[in-house]
Amino acid sequence: MILDLCPSPALYPYYQKENDTVIVVDVFRASATICAMLHNGAAAVIPVPDIEQAKHYKAAGFLVGAERKTRKCDFADFGNSPFDYKPEIVAGKEVVFTTTNGTMAIEMGQESKHLFIGTFSNIDALADKCMESSERIVVLCAGWNNRVNVEDTLFGGAFAERLSEKADITLGSDAVRIALTLWQQAKSDPLAYLRQSDHHQRLIDNGAEGDAAFCLRENTTTVVPGYLKEEKKLRRQ
């Protein structure tokens, strides 16, 4: 099994291969939030790249989560905090979701053989799922406006380590080697390491510091959100 990492959606054309399994990771916070929705009983998540589409769904009666620049959009029911999506509100419902970076990365990767949403919240379940049928796995980092970020790269390294404990893997390129080194350096205290990062500061500035700690916690769920091309929705796999 080959594991690679693409550090930014804008680089995906240079990492893409046929029959890839793509893992979209947006550690702060879309990946954990999507996991939380499905963990709390949502029937599906409908990812949309732009605000206009999200508003259209809202007008049609859907529950809508929408975030731009770390903040909940005024028209939406929820923002991008995993704590927004309480079971009593989302259970059985389809939730429309758009975020600054995460949903764009889903759009980039949607032609892959499998697309899963991954993060620390579901790292072990994700590794087990990937081992079922993947030949080549690419961790596609959502980044920040196409810039590289520390937290998504760090997850790539953590996932490389975890997968290598469960299976024989080959590191596909230098990008995943860099991620693995970063993880080895930071893993004793990822939150402390991330305190210097761009996005952690943004979360603090927007009163979401508790979200950051939650988003780094491992295995809070066994849900692996998978993208179904025909219906353009994410469901539990």
Next chain:
Amino acid sequence: MILDLCPSPALYPYYQKENDTVIVVDVFRASATICAMLHNGAAAVIPVPDIEQAKHYKAAGFLVGAERKTRKCDFADFGNSPFDYKPEIVAGKEVVFTTTNGTMAIEMGQESKHLFIGTFSNIDALADKCMESSERIVVLCAGWNNRVNVEDTLFGGAFAERLSEKADITLGSDAVRIALTLWQQAKSDPLAYLRQSDHHQRLIDNGAEGDAAFCLRENTTTVVPGYLKEEKKLRRQ
């Protein structure tokens, strides 16, 4: 002074700001080779992005260095090894130069306020030069066909450390934080760390292992090649 790093030429639009000083780094091997040419007395280096232009210059009587996929092109006088450019051949001459990744990165960065060529060979002279007039410096990694590579990222981290010893610097984004962590992890033996990398293997496969060791040696020259927009040439600054 702000120091940032752009991990791939394809990401440069997302890192570019007005009045930047750009350092183009292609550790294996274009940066060291350009330094070697000017160190050995070449009057200028004329970087060209494609083979056709290089052939045109060759037909017009210029000395030409040309490499694709780690190998010297048949029509050229030299390849991309710093040892190719002996003083007795290049002294006083203008040398046309095209490589797989390095000259493309120069093309991307050529509208910046200053463009310098940097690598381990000239790291201290480069840091001193940058301190003369730069407000924001971006290390632009040449990468490999727009993919991220370990060696250029590693140099970004080494340069961040070196510059911070000489001046007060702010790390401009997560990309340079990742590079600095990578360097801190690898610096006790960069060559050993790079032995697993994609490009080091390519160099070995092409009989250029000695080049790799040379390209990681610090301060073999005080030459800082700088790009002059009007004449589209690199000269000693």
